Amino acid sequence: MSLIKTEELVHDYIRRDEEGNEDGRIRAVDGVSLNVNRGEFIAILGSNGSGKSTLAKHLNAILFPTEGSVWVDGKNTMDPDEIWDIRETAGMVFQNPDNQIIAQVVEEDVGFGPENMGIPTKEIWERVEESLKAVGMWEYRKASPGRLSGGQKQRVSIAGVIAMHPKCIILDEPTAMLDPSGRREVIRAARALNDVEKVTIILITHYMDEVIYADRVFVMDKGRVALKGTPVEVFKHVEELKALHLDVPQVTLLAYELRKRGLDIPDGILHMEELIEVLEKICR
Amino acid sequence: MSLEFRNVSYEYESAGSGYSRALDNIDLKIEDGVFYGLIGHTGSGKSTLVQHMNGLLHPTQGEVWCDGVNLADKSVNMRLLRSQVGLVFQYPEHQLFETTVFNDVCFGPRNMGLTEDEIKMRAEDALKQVGISEDMWKLSPFDLSGGQKRRVAIAGVLAMHPKILVLDEPTAGLDPGGRDDILDQISFLHEKNKMTVVLISHSMEDVAKYADRIVVMNKGRIIYNDVPMQVFEHVEELEEMGLSAPQVTYIMKKLRDKGYPIDKSVITIDEAVEEIMRMTGGKMHA
Numbered sequence: 001m002s003l004i005k006t007e008e009l010v011h012d013y014i015r016r017d018e019e020g021n022e023d024g025r026i027r028a029v030d031g032v033s034l035n036v037n038r039g040e041f042i043a044i045l046g047s048n049g050s051g052k053s054t055l056a057k058h059l060n061a062i063l064f065p066t067e068g069s070v071w072v073d074g075k076n077t078m079d080p081d082e083i084w085d086i087r088e089t090a091g092m093v094f095q096n097p098d099n100q101i102i103a104q105v106v107e108e109d110v111g112f113g114p115e116n117m118g119i120p121t122k123e124i125w126e127r128v129e130e131s132l133k134a135v136g137m138w139e140y141r142k143a144s145p146g147r148l149s150g151g152q153k154q155r156v157s158i159a160g161v162i163a164m165h166p167k168c169i170i171l172d173e174p175t176a177m178l179d180p181s182g183r184r185e186v187i188r189a190a191r192a193l194n195d196v197e198k199v200t201i202i203l204i205t206h207y208m209d210e211v212i213y214a215d216r217v218f219v220m221d222k223g224r225v226a227l228k229g230t231p232v233e234v235f236k237h238v239e240e241l242k243a244l245h246l247d248v249p250q251v252t253l254l255a256y257e258l259r260k261r262g263l264d265i266p267d268g269i270l271h272m273e274e275l276i277e278v279l280e281k282i283c284r
Numbered sequence: 285m286s287l288e289f290r291n292v293s294y295e296y297e298s299a300g301s302g303y304s305r306a307l308d309n310i311d312l313k314i315e316d317g318v319f320y321g322l323i324g325h326t327g328s329g330k331s332t333l334v335q336h337m338n339g340l341l342h343p344t345q346g347e348v349w350c351d352g353v354n355l356a357d358k359s360v361n362m363r364l365l366r367s368q369v370g371l372v373f374q375y376p377e378h379q380l381f382e383t384t385v386f387n388d389v390c391f392g393p394r395n396m397g398l399t400e401d402e403i404k405m406r407a408e409d410a411l412k413q414v415g416i417s418e419d420m421w422k423l424s425p426f427d428l429s430g431g432q433k434r435r436v437a438i439a440g441v442l443a444m445h446p447k448i449l450v451l452d453e454p455t456a457g458l459d460p461g462g463r464d465d466i467l468d469q470i471s472f473l474h475e476k477n478k479m480t481v482v483l484i485s486h487s488m489e490d491v492a493k494y495a496d497r498i499v500v501m502n503k504g505r506i507i508y509n510d511v512p513m514q515v516f517e518h519v520e521e522l523e524e525m526g527l528s529a530p531q532v533t534y535i536m537k538k539l540r541d542k543g544y545p546i547d548k549s550v551i552t553i554d555e556a557v558e559e560i561m562r563m564t565g566g567k568m569h570a
Contacts, residue, residue, distance in 0.1 A: 046459070047459040047461060047462070048429055048430050048431050048457075048458060048459045048462055049429045049430075049431075095457065149325065149326050149327060149526075150326045151326075173457065176456055176457045177453075177456055177457070178326070178486065179324075179325040179326050179486045179526055179527065180325075180486060180488065180526065180527050180528040181325060181523075181526035181527070181528075182325075182326060182526070183486075184528075206457070206458070206459050206460060206463075208460070209531065242461070244461075245459045245460065245461025245462060246459065246460050246461065247460035247461075249531065250489060250530060250531035250532050250553060251531055251532070251535060253553055254532055254535065254553055254556050254557065254560075257553060257557045258557060258560055258561070261557065261561055263560075263561075263564060272531070272534060272535050272538065275535060276535065276538055276539060276542075279539065279560065279563075279564070280542070282564050283544065283563065283564055
């Protein structure tokens with residue numbers, strides 16, 4: 001069942017002169033139609049400037065279509081009466097953890113969203129507890145956010161979004177500033193929310209190895225969807241992805257290079273174990 | 285130009301809880317013409333360490349020596365030092381401020397008191413080196429894409445002709461293509477001009493690919509300082525420190541654990557291809 005749908009979505013950034021007259025426009029999203037089902041894990045790839053973040057900002061009504069339309073849980077983002085509902089349906093987590101945490105204590109930060117929604121105090125605390133537990137940060141509830149690592153801060157940001165009980169979480173490069181363990185923590189938390197809580201996840205990233213767990217991948221280029229499919233289908237296109245300034249996971253690239261050298265290795269290997277199994281067969 | 289850390293510790297006063305030790309007894313020699321990768325989890329002391337390299341911070345204990353001079357010495361010409369040890373901070377594009385791309389790159393050399401001709405020449409060279417074409421030179425830096433701004437900021441440091449170039453996560457937030465472009469370019473300058481490079485990165489794949497030596501930090505200490513192949517032998521220890529190894533290293537290690545004849549730590553795709561071809565080829569002929 002569809003949760004998010006865009007139809008021929010176009011977004012122009014319009015530059016205006018001092019009198020407010022249009023002075024030029026840049027088309028960031030150029031006719032994107034996509035459909036995200038409830039409970040899916042979607043990844044969006046694309047080079048810098050390909051329109052990923054602009055697209056993401058349409059999915060919780062931070063931006064509005066120049067042309068076309070966006071539907072979130074059956075509501076049109078252009079309908080002013082629905083904006084708040086839409087923003088509660090789809091929560092966003094951004095790149096820099098330091099810009100998203102406002103309170104002095106972790107649990108207060110997570111409670112901020114539900115409090116703003118007018119949730120009764122008792123329920124706020126229940127939500128804070130379940131959200132912090134969902135991202136594995138419950139034991140840090142009394143900590144000062146400033147003392148946390150980048151990965152921990154990002155997990156608190158995610159908890160803050162979950163506490164608002166969104167049906168969907170949009171993560172816009174949540175791991176770009178993190179070290180390897182921070183990256184692992186955040187991706188593990190996102191996958192757990194998807195698996196256990198059935199929260200729909202839309203992950204925007206430049207790390208190809210974070211994409212292999214997605215149900216479907218959309219690759220953006222110049223505001224359009226250039227490739228889409230399961231990770232296996234998308235990562236078959238090694239040369240095309242490179243031409244789009246992207247990459248494939250190292251294991252996929254290794255398999256691809258070995259195939260070019262004449263080894264009998266199938267397309268679309270994404271996991272180490274698969275490659276090792278194939279190599280063992282070849283060696284036998 | 286050599287840099288030497290002798291027993292360096294750095295403590296700072298942290299709100300409410302006394303002193304925190306960001307560097308703890310660091311002994312490190314930065315050798316001429318070497319490409320260093322500097323890795324460690326967030327808060328391990330990497331950024332504090334590199335800020336000692338150009339005198340932005342001074343040790344609370346120990347000394348940093350540069351070509352026979354103690355950097356804490358009052359007579360050190362800091363302006364000269366900072367042109368010789370060029371530091372590119374995280375998200376350097378946030379520090380662009382001039383009206384045009386070209387003027388921004390001129391800022392560093394102009395501060396060095398060079399002639400106008402020399403300044404222009406250096407700015408032109410630096411912009412070309414990072415792949416910013418001439419049609420962009422008169423634009424406002426704010427009209428460029430994120431990756432382009434990043435290059436302009438790097439050009440601003442290159443224009444000072446540093447002997448040591450220090451980059452704090454220069455590719456964070458860039459797409460893989462932009463990441464490769466910037467690192468290839470830096471690697472090229474390192475080869476061509478014998479420039480010493482210190483690259484702070486969270487990407488194990490990148491340091492494995494580019495660095496001659498890797499320095500690993502944890503809790504303010506240097507844990508390893510060795511060639512990449514040796515450092516990535518310590519996969520478990522690295523993971524305990526919040527780091528990892530390149531994915532191909534894990535693949536090859538698993539094969540080795542299963543008894544296949546791989547006699548060394550493999551850290552790049554090219555090496556892995558050769559090792560596997562040798563391994564499977566050997567089997568087929570047997």
